Each structure stands twice: as C-alpha cells, then as structure tokens.
Amino acid sequence: MANIIISKAEDGGLTFYMPKKDLEVKVISLEFEAADKWGGELKLASGQSYYIDPMAAPSLPKSLRARRLD
Amino acid sequence: MANLSKEETQALIQEVLEVYPEKAKEDRAKHLSINDQAADTKCVTSNRKSLPGVMTIRGCAYAGSKGVVWGPIKDMIHISHGPVGCGQYSRAGRRNYYVGTTGVNSFGTMNFTSDFQEKDIVFGGDKKLSKLLSEVETLFPLHRGVSVQSECPIGLIGDDIEAVSKASSQEMGKPVIPVRCEGFRGVSQSLGHHIANDAIRDHVFEREGAAETVEPGPYDVAILGDYNIGGDAWSSRILLEEMGLRVVSQWSGDGTIAEMEHTPKVKLNLLHCYRSMNYISRHMEEKYGIPWVEYNFFGPTKVAESLRKIASYFDDSIKEGAERVIAKYQTMMDEVIAKYKPRLEGKKVMLYVGGLRPRHVIGAYEDLGMEVVGTGYEFGHNDDYERTTKDMGNATLIYDDVTGFEFEEFVKRVKPDLIGSGVKEKYIFQKMGVPFRQMHSWDYSGPYHGYDGFAIFAKDMDMTLNNPCWKNMTPPWKASAEEEQQAVA
Numbered sequence: 001m002a003n004i005i006i007s008k009a010e011d012g013g014l015t016f017y018m019p020k021k022d023l024e025v026k027v028i029s030l031e032f033e034a035a036d037k038w039g040g041e042l043k044l045a046s047g048q049s050y051y052i053d054p055m056a057a058p059s060l061p062k063s064l065r066a067r068r069l070d
Numbered sequence: 071m072a073n074l075s076k077e078e079t080q081a082l083i084q085e086v087l088e089v090y091p092e093k094a095k096e097d098r099a100k101h102l103s104i105n106d107q108a109a110d111t112k113c114v115t116s117n118r119k120s121l122p123g124v125m126t127i128r129g130c131a132y133a134g135s136k137g138v139v140w141g142p143i144k145d146m147i148h149i150s151h152g153p154v155g156c157g158q159y160s161r162a163g164r165r166n167y168y169v170g171t172t173g174v175n176s177f178g179t180m181n182f183t184s185d186f187q188e189k190d191i192v193f194g195g196d197k198k199l200s201k202l203l204s205e206v207e208t209l210f211p212l213h214r215g216v217s218v219q220s221e222c223p224i225g226l227i228g229d230d231i232e233a234v235s236k237a238s239s240q241e242m243g244k245p246v247i248p249v250r251c252e253g254f255r256g257v258s259q260s261l262g263h264h265i266a267n268d269a270i271r272d273h274v275f276e277r278e279g280a281a282e283t284v285e286p287g288p289y290d291v292a293i294l295g296d297y298n299i300g301g302d303a304w305s306s307r308i309l310l311e312e313m314g315l316r317v318v319s320q321w322s323g324d325g326t327i328a329e330m331e332h333t334p335k336v337k338l339n340l341l342h343c344y345r346s347m348n349y350i351s352r353h354m355e356e357k358y359g360i361p362w363v364e365y366n367f368f369g370p371t372k373v374a375e376s377l378r379k380i381a382s383y384f385d386d387s388i389k390e391g392a393e394r395v396i397a398k399y400q401t402m403m404d405e406v407i408a409k410y411k412p413r414l415e416g417k418k419v420m421l422y423v424g425g426l427r428p429r430h431v432i433g434a435y436e437d438l439g440m441e442v443v444g445t446g447y448e449f450g451h452n453d454d455y456e457r458t459t460k461d462m463g464n465a466t467l468i469y470d471d472v473t474g475f476e477f478e479e480f481v482k483r484v485k486p487d488l489i490g491s492g493v494k495e496k497y498i499f500q501k502m503g504v505p506f507r508q509m510h511s512w513d514y515s516g517p518y519h520g521y522d523g524f525a526i527f528a529k530d531m532d533m534t535l536n537n538p539c540w541k542n543m544t545p546p547w548k549a550s551a552e553e554e555q556q557a558v559a
Contacts, residue, residue: 019264
C-alpha cells in the first residue's frame with residue numbers, strides 16, 4: 001500500500017501523484033466514477049495500474065492509500 | 071554552427087556512449103534522448119543515482135534544504151549542524167538578496183555551524199546543539215526562529231535533534247525546526263527540497279504561538295519558489311502588485327517566517343520553481359483548498375502569457391490590470407528586442423541547469439531570436455521532462471544528469487554559440503572558447519525575471535556573446551605552432 005494524491009489535471013482529467021517516488025502521471029482510466037461509488041482500478045499513462053477502495057466521490061485533491069496491481 | 075538532424079543527433083548520442091563500459095553505457099543511454107514533440111509517452115529516465123566514476127554536477131539533500139529552501143528565509147537562523155565545511159562552502163553563494171540589517175534582524179549571508187569535532191562524533195552532539203541554541207538566543211535576540219539543518223554525520227551517529235529542538239524551542243519561546251536533510255539522503259538535492267517542504271508543513275503551518283499577522287484580503291497571493299536571485303522576486307512582485315494583486319508572502323527569497331505562516335490564508339499560490347515547491351503547494355491545495363498555478367516570468371511572451379493565466383483566477387478588475395501591465399511594458403520590450411535581436415538572432419544555446427530554468431528560459435531566448443538546441447536538468451524528475459517536451463524544438467538534445475564528459479562532447483559537436491550552466495562548467499567551456507553564462511546565479515548579474523529582468527537578460531546575453539575576447543581564444547600552444555609555420559614559410 002502506498003500513499004498517493006489524486007488531483008484534477010488542467011485538461012479536466014485526473015493526475016496521480018506519489019510523494020514517496022515523486023511520480024506524477026496522468027490517469028488514463030478509473031473504474032468507478034459515480035458520485036456514490038468512486039475508485040477501483042486506476043490505469044496510469046506510465047502503464048502501471050493501482051487499486052483504491054471504492055468510496056463516495058471525494059473532493060479533489062485527496063490523499064489516498066493505493067495498492068499496486070501488477 | 072552545425073544544425074543536426076534527428077539521425078545525426080542519434081548518432082552523436084551513440085558515439086558519446088561508446089567510451090563507457092557495457093553496463094554504464096546501458097544506464098546512461100536511458101538518460102539521453104532527442105526531443106520529439108509528437109511522442110508524449112516516452113521520456114528520458116530521471117531522478118536516478120548518478121554513476122560512480124563519472125563527473126556529475128549534482129548537489130546533495132543538504133544543499134537542497136539549507137541552500138535552496140530554508141537558507142533565504144532571512145529572519146531565521148539556519149544552523150548547519152555538523153562539521154564546518156558544508157555551511158562555509160554554501161555560505162552566501164546563491165545571491166538571495168534581502169532587505170534587513172545582517173547580524174541584527176537578518177541572517178541570510180551569515181554562517182552558523184556547530185563545527186563538529188571528533189569528540190562530538192564519538193559522544194554525540196546533542197549537548198553542543200543545545201548550548202549553541204542558547205548562545206544564538208543571547209547573541210542574536212532579534213531572530214525569529216532557528217532551523218537545524220543536519221549534515222551527514224547527524225544521521226550517521228543518530229543524534230536526536232528533534233528532542234533538543236523541542237526543548238530549546240520551549241525555552242526561548244521561538245520555533246526551532248529540526249530538518250533531517252542529511253546529504254546522503256536521496257540521489258540529488260531534489261530530496262532535500264522535499265524534506266524541507268515537509269519540515270515547513272510539519273513545523274511552520276499552524277504552529278502554536280504563531281502571531282496573527284495580516285487581515286486576509288480577496289486578492290492575496292503568495293509567490294512560491296522564487297529565491298530572489300539577484301532580486302528576481304522583487305522584479306516579479308512589482309508586476310503582480312501593479313495588476314492589483316496583494317503579494318503577502320515570498321517563498322523564500324527575501325522571505326520571513328511570518329510570511330510563511332500567513333500563506334495558508336492566501337487565495338492563490340503562484341509557483342515559479344515547480345521542482346522545489348510543488349510539495350507544499352499540493353499540501354496547501356488539499357488541506358486549505360488553495361489552488362496553485364505555475365507561471366513563467368522569463369521573457370515578455372511568457373510574462374504576458376503568465377500574467378493572463380494568473381488573472382484568470384480572479385475577477386475582471388485583475389484581468390484588466392493584467393492587460394494594463396502588459397500594455398504598459400510593451401513599448402519598453404519592443405525597444406529591448408529591437409536593440410538586441412539583430413545582434414543575437416539565429417544564435418544557438420545549450421542549457422544545463424537545475425529546477426525550472428532548463429525549460430523556463432527557452433521563451434526568453436526565443437524572444438531574442440535565439441534557439442535552444444539542447445537542455446537538461448541536474449535533478450529534474452519525470453514531470454519536469456514532460457513539461458519540457460512542448461517547449462523544445464524537435465530533434466534537439468535532452469540530457470538528464472549529464473556527465474562532464476558527455477557535456478563536453480555534445481558541445482564539441484553541436485557547437486552552440488552560448489552555453490548556460492553553472493560555475494563548475496563555466497571555466498571548461500570558456501577555455502574551449504565558447505561564450506558562457508552562469509544560469510544559476512545569473513553570473514553575478516540579475517534580476518532576470520519580469521519585464522525589467524528581461525532587459526538585463528538581453529543585455530547580458532549580448533555582452534557575453536558579442537564580446538571581442540572570443541576572437542582571441544587561440545590557446546598559446548596552437549598560437550606558437552602557427553607562428554612557427556609562418557616562420558618556416
């Protein structure tokens with residue numbers, strides 16, 4: 001499990017940021033994006049994917065815990 | 071001047087890599103690449119440990135924390151905790167200008183160190199630190215706080231600087247901030263920035279006993295990541311104030327701890343050096359809901375672009391203010407460009423700096439009709455390179471953590487008319503007969519930010535490039551050979 005921050009990108013998409021590795025990548029897709037169920041599998045532009053437990057849609061930016069899937 | 075095609079540039083990289091042993095070649099190949107605006111996925115590898123045995127130009131975590139982020143905060147005393155050298159060699163070299171009386175209420179150019187001796191390494195230096203802190207309080211009663219910047223031995227011997235700081239802080243009633251920025255942490259100064267940002271987050275924001283400072287206003291902004299090198303922050307600040315914003319804090323050039331404490335109350339954080347202060351910006355965005363915007367104050371094109379971008383976060387009065395400021399300086403800028411562009415047009419520049427400049431100054435050179443043919447970061451990360459791609463032309467060189475050898479070879483082949491890098495590179499290239507500007511400290515000139523800064527920037531570039539001394543650069547041994555040949559003839 002790693003601490004990450006999800007925030008809104010300038011182009012309207014989402015940005016994934018991992019402070020520990022200083023890694024800032026665009027999020028390509030998010031499994032759930034509804035207001036009451038948000039989260040699930042995150043696909044990153046770098047090819048990696050992470051999982052965050054689904055939750056009610058938070059106000060961004062938000063610090064979260066994520067698990068690496070690959 | 072050779073204009074290299076994409077294939078030629080690729081061949082050049084291969085040729086330079088040839089001299090390395092197999093393993094090193096493989097590693098270095100990932101750090102060198104050709105800019106391609108179309109492909110946005112593949113980037114150079116960055117933020118990795120430098121190879122043993124090559125000349126790297128990087129600094130350490132202590133340099134990132136004490137030298138960059140904490141050092142310029144003028145009303146605090148920054149103790150270089152450990153042996154004397156780190157503090158002394160980093161003293162006042164960065165030209166972070168400030169107003170104040172040094173030694174009375176400002177301490178920017180002074181060096182405070184605990185001067186570790188063998189016995190401190192053996193028996194621990196906590197007692198020495200606590201004695202030092204009380205001495206500081208006696209000798210400099212007007213200081214507003216102390217930061218303890220750890221040097222390598224502190225982490226190695228495991229001193230508890232947090233406990234000493236806490237006790238001393240209670241004793242003197244001022245903040246004493248322990249910063250765990252031992253030089254061995256991380257691969258470059260970049261981690262030092264991060265550690266320093268975290269220390270500000272943990273020890274400065276919402277500090278107990280912090281004074282209520284200014285009444286928050288609707289147009290409050292903070293300048294983050296401007297270190298006031300040669301007065302940079304001042305020439306940026308006047309533009310923002312002219313357009314109607316109120317700059318309540320400067321981080322950290324000419325900054326104070328009170329300004330930092332006030333920052334969580336601003337409406338917008340203006341981020342100049344993304345690399346060294348994005349951490350605290352992200353924190354403030356999440357915790358206090360303050361948006362942040364990156365801006366670029368090098369060269370009139372980028373200044374105008376940035377002023378409009380900043381204004382878009384505010385109401386119409388600020389937007390009008392931005393247009394007014396742009397219009398006001400337009401004539402002055404046209405004059406500067408009319409004067410210097412004919413002298414500089416078409417010249418090629420290679421850059422190798424840190425932080426933000428490898429991409430930010432490109433616009434300023436382009437305003438003067440110059441072209442940047444190679445750029446690289448000492449300690450940039452992936453996100454820096456992503457931001458660089460669109461500012462750079464196609465088929466130009468990108469080099470991460472370039473080694474002394476690679477840089478020299480690139481210069482020999484690309485033959486730029488001007489190089490912008492640091493003091494360690496300066497004399498090598500000047501001896502090779504290539505005009506050089508220090509782009510870390512503006513070569514003892516500055517400011518370069520904002521409209522006023524651009525006029526100085528243009529003058530400096532012209533002064534360096536068109537200096538008559540470059541015509542007299544034949545080294546003595548070659549000169550004598552020529553003379554001999556003439557004598558024989």
